[in-house]
Amino acid sequence: SRYEYVKKFELPDPLLLGTFLVLRIDGHAFHKLSEAHDFTKPNDERALQLMDHAARNVMNEFNDICLAFGESDEYSFLFRKSTTLYNRRQSKIITTVTSLFTSSYVYNWSKYLPDKELMYPPSFDGRIVMYPSPKEIRDYFAWRQADTHINNLYNTVFWALVLQGDESTTQAHATLRGTVSSTKHEMLHSRFSINYNSLPARFRKGSVLVREQVMPEKAVLLAPAAEGAASTPDVEGQGIPQPSTRKPPKKPKAQYTVELLHCDIIGDEFWDQRPYLLAE
Amino acid sequence: SRYEYVKKFELPDPLLLGTFLVLRIDGHAFHKLSEAHDFTKPNDERALQLMDHAARNVMNEFNDICLAFGESDEYSFLFRKSTTLYNRRQSKIITTVTSLFTSSYVYNWSKYLPDKELMYPPSFDGRIVMYPSPKEIRDYFAWRQADTHINNLYNTVFWALVLQGDESTTQAHATLRGTVSSTKHEMLHSRFSINYNSLPARFRKGSVLVREQVMPEKAVLLAPAAEGAASTPDVEGQGIPQPSTRKPPKKPKAQYTVELLHCDIIGDEFWDQRPYLLAE
Amino acid sequence: SRYEYVKKFELPDPLLLGTFLVLRIDGHAFHKLSEAHDFTKPNDERALQLMDHAARNVMNEFNDICLAFGESDEYSFLFRKSTTLYNRRQSKIITTVTSLFTSSYVYNWSKYLPDKELMYPPSFDGRIVMYPSPKEIRDYFAWRQADTHINNLYNTVFWALVLQGDESTTQAHATLRGTVSSTKHEMLHSRFSINYNSLPARFRKGSVLVREQVMPEKAVLLAPAAEGAASTPDVEGQGIPQPSTRKPPKKPKAQYTVELLHCDIIGDEFWDQRPYLLAE
Amino acid sequence: SRYEYVKKFELPDPLLLGTFLVLRIDGHAFHKLSEAHDFTKPNDERALQLMDHAARNVMNEFNDICLAFGESDEYSFLFRKSTTLYNRRQSKIITTVTSLFTSSYVYNWSKYLPDKELMYPPSFDGRIVMYPSPKEIRDYFAWRQADTHINNLYNTVFWALVLQGDESTTQAHATLRGTVSSTKHEMLHSRFSINYNSLPARFRKGSVLVREQVMPEKAVLLAPAAEGAASTPDVEGQGIPQPSTRKPPKKPKAQYTVELLHCDIIGDEFWDQRPYLLAE
Numbered sequence A, B, C, D: 001s002r003y004e005y006v007k008k009f010e011l012p013d014p015l016l017l018g019t020f021l022v023l024r025i026d027g028h029a030f031h032k033l034s035e036a037h038d039f040t041k042p043n044d045e046r047a048l049q050l051m052d053h054a055a056r057n058v059m060n061e062f063n064d065i066c067l068a069f070g071e072s073d074e075y076s077f078l079f080r081k082s083t084t085l086y087n088r089r090q091s092k093i094i095t096t097v098t099s100l101f102t103s104s105y106v107y108n109w110s111k112y113l114p115d116k117e118l119m120y121p122p123s124f125d126g127r128i129v130m131y132p133s134p135k136e137i138r139d140y141f142a143w144r145q146a147d148t149h150i151n152n153l154y155n156t157v158f159w160a161l162v163l164q165g166d167e168s169t170t171q172a173h174a175t176l177r178g179t180v181s182s183t184k185h186e187m188l189h190s191r192f193s194i195n196y197n198s199l200p201a202r203f204r205k206g207s208v209l210v211r212e213q214v215m216p217e218k219a220v221l222l223a224p225a226a227e228g229a230a231s232t233p234d235v236e237g238q239g240i241p242q243p244s245t246r247k248p249p250k251k252p253k254a255q256y257t258v259e260l261l262h263c264d265i266i267g268d269e270f271w272d273q274r275p276y277l278l279a280e
C-alpha cells in the first residue's frame, strides 16, 4: 500500500553478539502498591512468592534464561551468552519478558493474596544490559544480593523500631542514620532479641531461580512441565516459526527443572557447582 | 560497594528530540489465545472492548499520549512531539507502557469475558518508532486502518465461507486467493446477503481513542477521573520525583476526556477537527 | 572461512529517515596548530581560505550536501532530508566526509600557506546530528553564525589590546571580563579606531558555501567541474556501484555551482531566496 | 543563546565497557587511485610502506592502540579492552583516528612516491567493532591475514598471467576461475618459475605493527619518540584536558617502541609471546 513506507522508520536494534544479557524488571511505584495493599513490613512472604511465581513463568517460557535473582519488587534474568532469542532484538526481548512477568503477577495475585483484592493494574519497567565477561556477571549478581542484605538489615531494624520500639518513622530513620552494620545487629539483639541470621533465608538472601539438569532416572518421575507453573499450553512451545523459537530444540535426553533457592550467590561455591551458567 | 561498577554498563538510550513517538504493542501468539478461548470469528466484541479498556488505562496514566488506534491484537499510541516522559528513555517508555497494557488486559479480562476463564497469562510485545513529520503520522495511522479494512473484509468473507458456506478453511483460502475487493463484496452480498458496510463500524474501522478537550460547562458534570478506567489511585499522580512526571502539571482550566470512536482516520476530516494532535 | 563470523559483530547504524543531517567537523588541537604555524591573530585569511577549499572539495564530492558553514577550525555540512548516501549509515558518512576534508586540507596547504611548511599531519573530529524540522536547521546555523560573531568580536578586541595596546594576554582577558558587546565596540573605536563593522565580512560572518542552480545560458560558459576544486577525477563520479552513489543521477538540464558567500544566515532573507534548502 | 538548544539533539554514543575495540579503515576507491598513480601490481612496496607510516603515526598518537594489521588499502587497529579514550565515544574515536591516518597518508606521500605527484586528495572510511572476548580478537586478525593470503596468491598469479603470460585480464580471470590454492602454486611454479613462499613476507603476510616493551638498558639508547614517525609535537601529548588524554600517564619506567613485523598472526606463537595484547 502507499502507506507501507512508514514501516521503514523502524530502526534495527540487535544486541552485540557474544555478550551475556541481564534483563532486570522493577515494579513501578511499589512503595504505593505495598501501602495500598497492606504488605507486611518489611517483607511480605505472599508478595515475594508471587514475584517468584511470575519469574518461574518467565523461565519456563524462555529456555535461554539460565538464572534469575529476585528481591523486593525487582527480578534479574540472565540469558546464556549465545542466545539468539528474537535475533537478540532489544525491544522485542525486554517488552515480551516484562509483559509476561506482569501478566503472570496479575494472573496469580489471588493465589498468593486471596484475601486482598488487587485494587488497580500494577506495572513494571524492564531494561537489558550487556556484559562481555563472566566476571561482570558474578559481580552483577553479587551487587544485587549485597543490596538485598543491606536493605533488609536496615528495613528489619527500622520496622522493629517503629512496630515494636514505638518510634515514629522519622525517629527510626534518625536512630539508624550513620549506624554501621554491627550496630544494627546489636540493636536487633539487645532491644528486640532478634537474631538477624535466624530470620528466614528468603528475606536475607532473596530468591534464586536456577535451571538444574535433572538426573535421567529422577527425570522419569517428573511431569514434563516444571512444577509450580500454571499448567500453561505455552509450555508445549509456541508453534510460531520465529527465526529462533523461545524453545531451542531440546536435546532428547536432558531434562531440566527450575529450582528455587535462598542461598548465597556472592561466594564461589554456588557458581563452581554450576559451571554451565557462565560457560558458553 | 565494590560491585556497583556494573551499573555503568547500562547504555543511555534517549529518543531524538523533536520527533513524534508511536508505540505499537501486539499480542504474542494471539492466534492460539483466540482459539484457546473460543473468540468469536472473525471479531470478538468482548475481546476488542477489553483491548480498548487496557488502552484507555494507558492513556489515563500517560497524559502525553494524545491518540491511540487499535485493531485485532494490536494498539498504537501517539505521544506528542515534545514529550519529556522518562527523559524520552526508549527502554523505560516501551516496557512501562507495554506492562501497564498487559496488566490492565489481565486485570479486566473477567469484566468482558465473564464466562471464559483466562487459561494462562497472555503477553504483548512493544516497540517505539520516531517520526519526524506530521505527514508520516497521518500515513502511519492510515497504514494501520487500511490494514484493518483489508484484514476484516478478508476475514469476514473467509469465516462466512467456513461457518455458513460449509467450506473447509483450505477451500475458503483457495476461494479467496487472488480475488479483488469488489469480488469479496459481491460474494458477501450474493451468497450470504451480507452488506459489508452495514457491519459494525468497530469491526470495519477499528477503535480510535482520542483525548478531547471538554468545554468548561460540560467539564463541571464530569468526575475528575475519566470514566471507564478503574478508579485508580494512580490517577492522582505518582508522587515520584521523576525528572518529568507522567502527569505534566495540568493547566488549571482545561479538562480532557478520552473519547472512543470507530471512525475514519485516513481522510483529512478527523485530523482537521483536531489540529492539536499534529501541532507542537 | 572459519573466521568470517567476526563480521557479524558489526552493528547496523542507519540514521532515521526523514531527518535533515548536519555533519560538523572541528580541528583537533588547532590552538596548538595555529601557534605552531604562526597563524595571523585573530583570523588568518590563508588558513580560512584553505578551510573553505577543503569544504568545497567535500561539496563537489557529495551532491546531497546543499549548504555548508565554516568558521575558525570548524565546518558544518547540511545534507538534504531525503539523502540515501551510503544507505544513511552513520559511521560510513562521518568518516568518509571527515577524511576527505582532512585530505583536502593537507593536500592544498601549500597552495594557501606557501611560505609555511606544515610541521605535522593535522586531524579533525566529525559528528552527525539529526534534525527533524526545518526550524531546527535555521536555528542550528544561526547558533553557529552567532558563535562566530561573539568569538570574533572578543578575539578582535583581545588581540588589539595585546598587539596594539601592550596588554599581556592575562590583562587583556581581565579587561574584557564581564564587558558587554557595546563596550567592546566602544573600546575598538576609541582606543584602536577600529570600526568593527568595516572589518572583512569573512571574519565577521564566517564562510557560507551554497549550491546554487545556474541559469541555462550561463551554464554554457561554465566548465563542468565547479571552479576552485582541484581538477579531480572524482568529479566525474565514482563508477562504484554503491547502493546510492555519491552522485545521484543528475537531471540533464540543471547545472549547479557552489558559491562562497560571507553573508548573514540568521535572518530570513538568505533562506527565503533558497527555498530548496529546507524543502524536501 | 536562544539557539543553543540545538546542541541537545546530539545523541550520546558510548561504546560498551569491557569490550575490545577494533577500528578498521579502508581506502575509498583505491582501485581507481592505484590505477591513476600506476601502483605496481599486485603490490606496490612504496604505497604499502606509506600505509604503514600512517598507521605508525596513529599508534604514536593513541597509546591505547596495542596492535595494528594492514594489507592492501586497509588497516585494523586494536584498542586495549579498558581504554577510556574520549570516554569511548564512537563518533569521536572513528573520525579522529581515520582523519589522522588520512592526514599522515597525504602528508607523507611524497616521501614514499617522490616521482608520482598525488593527483587528488584520497579518503578513507572507518568503522569500529566491539569484541567481548579474546577469542574473537584472535579470529578477527586471523580473518584479515587469511584474506591477505588468499587475495595475494590470486593477484600474484593473475598479474603473472597478464604481465608475463600475455593473457588479457578477462582470460586471466577465466584461467583462475574455480582453481584451488595448490593449482595456483603449481601455475606460478611451472609457467613463471615463481616460488610463492619466497615472495617478500610483506606481500604474503601483510604488515603487523605491535607496541613492544623495550628492556631498560636498550631503552637508554632510544630517542623518546619512536623512530619512523615525523618528529611531531603531538608526541609530547596534547595538553588538552580531555577526560582521558590520548596519552594515559605512562608508568615511569616502561618504555615502548612500535615494531613493524611481517609475520604470522593466525597461529598461537605471536600471541603467546605477547600476553598483554589480550590481557586486561
Ligand SMILES: Nc1nc2c(ncn2[C@H]2C[C@H](O)[C@@H](COP(=O)(O)OP(=O)(O)OP(=O)(O)O)O2)c(=O)[nH]1
Pocket (backbone or CB within 6 Å): A026, A027, A028, A029, A030, A031, A032, A034, A039, A040, A041, A042, A043, A044, A045, A047, A048, A072, A073, B240
Ligand atoms: N512492605 C513491603 N514493601 C515492599 C515489599 N517488596 C517491595 N516493597 C516496596 C518497598 C519499596 O518502597 C518498594 C521497592 O523500592 P523501589 O526503589 O523499586 O521503589 P518504587 O517501586 O516505589 O519506585 P520505582 O517506581 O521503582 O522508581 O516496594 C514487601 O515485601 N513488603
Ligand SMILES: Nc1nc2c(ncn2[C@H]2C[C@H](O)[C@@H](COP(=O)(O)OP(=O)(O)OP(=O)(O)O)O2)c(=O)[nH]1
Pocket (backbone or CB within 6 Å): A240, B026, B027, B028, B029, B030, B031, B032, B034, B039, B040, B041, B042, B043, B044, B045, B047, B048, B072, B073
Ligand atoms: N477470532 C478472533 N481472533 C482474533 C481477534 N483479535 C485477534 N485475533 C487473532 C487473529 C490473528 O490470528 C491474531 C492476530 O494476528 P498476529 O499477526 O498478531 O498473530 P499472532 O499474535 O498469533 O502472532 P505474533 O505473536 O503477533 O507474531 O489474533 C478476535 O477478535 N477474534
Ligand SMILES: Nc1nc2c(ncn2[C@H]2C[C@H](O)[C@@H](COP(=O)(O)OP(=O)(O)OP(=O)(O)O)O2)c(=O)[nH]1
Pocket (backbone or CB within 6 Å): C026, C027, C028, C029, C030, C031, C032, C034, C039, C040, C041, C042, C043, C044, C045, C047, C048, C072, C073, D240
Ligand atoms: N590565530 C588563529 N587561530 C585560529 C584560526 N582559526 C582557528 N584558530 C584557533 C583558535 C582556537 O584556539 C582554535 C579553535 O578552537 P577550538 O575550540 O576548536 O580549540 P582546539 O581545536 O584547540 O581544541 P579541540 O581539539 O577542538 O577541542 O583554533 C585563525 O584563523 N587564526
Ligand SMILES: Nc1nc2c(ncn2[C@H]2C[C@H](O)[C@@H](COP(=O)(O)OP(=O)(O)OP(=O)(O)O)O2)c(=O)[nH]1
Pocket (backbone or CB within 6 Å): C240, D026, D027, D028, D029, D030, D031, D032, D034, D039, D040, D041, D042, D043, D044, D045, D047, D048, D072, D073
Ligand atoms: N596495484 C596495486 N593496487 C592496490 C594496492 N593496494 C591496494 N590496491 C587496490 C587493489 C584493490 O582494487 C583496491 C582495494 O580493494 P577495495 O575492496 O578496498 O576496493 P576499493 O578501495 O576500490 O573500493 P572501496 O571504496 O573500498 O569500496 O586497492 C597495491 O599495493 N598495488
Ligand SMILES: O=P(O)(O)OP(=O)(O)OP(=O)(O)O
Pocket (backbone or CB within 6 Å): A026, A125, B092
Ligand atoms: O532503577 P535504577 O537502579 O536504574 O535507578 P532508578 O533511580 O530507579 O532509575 P530508573 O529506574 O529510572 O533507571
Ligand SMILES: O=P(O)(O)OP(=O)(O)OP(=O)(O)O
Pocket (backbone or CB within 6 Å): A092, B026, B125
Ligand atoms: O509485527 P510486525 O509488523 O513488525 O511484523 P512481524 O512479522 O510480527 O515481526 P516482529 O513482530 O517480530 O517485528
Ligand SMILES: O=P(O)(O)OP(=O)(O)OP(=O)(O)O
Pocket (backbone or CB within 6 Å): C026, C125, D092
Ligand atoms: O565540540 P563541542 O561543541 O561538542 O564541545 P567540545 O567541548 O569540543 O566537546 P567534544 O568536541 O569532545 O564533543
Ligand SMILES: O=P(O)(O)OP(=O)(O)OP(=O)(O)O
Pocket (backbone or CB within 6 Å): C092, D026, D125
Ligand atoms: O568493507 P566491508 O568488508 O564491510 O565490505 P564492503 O562491501 O566494502 O562494504 P562497506 O565498506 O560499505 O561496509
Ligand SMILES: [Mg+2]
Pocket (backbone or CB within 6 Å): A026
Ligand atoms: Mg528504577
Ligand SMILES: [Mg+2]
Pocket (backbone or CB within 6 Å): A026, A027, A028, A029, A030, A073
Ligand atoms: Mg520499583
Ligand SMILES: [Mg+2]
Pocket (backbone or CB within 6 Å): A026, A027, A072, A073, A074
Ligand atoms: Mg525496586
Ligand SMILES: [Mg+2]
Pocket (backbone or CB within 6 Å): B026
Ligand atoms: Mg509482530
Ligand SMILES: [Mg+2]
Pocket (backbone or CB within 6 Å): B026, B027, B028, B029, B030, B073
Ligand atoms: Mg500478535
Ligand SMILES: [Mg+2]
Pocket (backbone or CB within 6 Å): B026, B027, B072, B073, B074
Ligand atoms: Mg497483530
Ligand SMILES: [Mg+2]
Pocket (backbone or CB within 6 Å): C026
Ligand atoms: Mg569539540
Ligand SMILES: [Mg+2]
Pocket (backbone or CB within 6 Å): C026, C027, C028, C029, C030, C073
Ligand atoms: Mg578544534
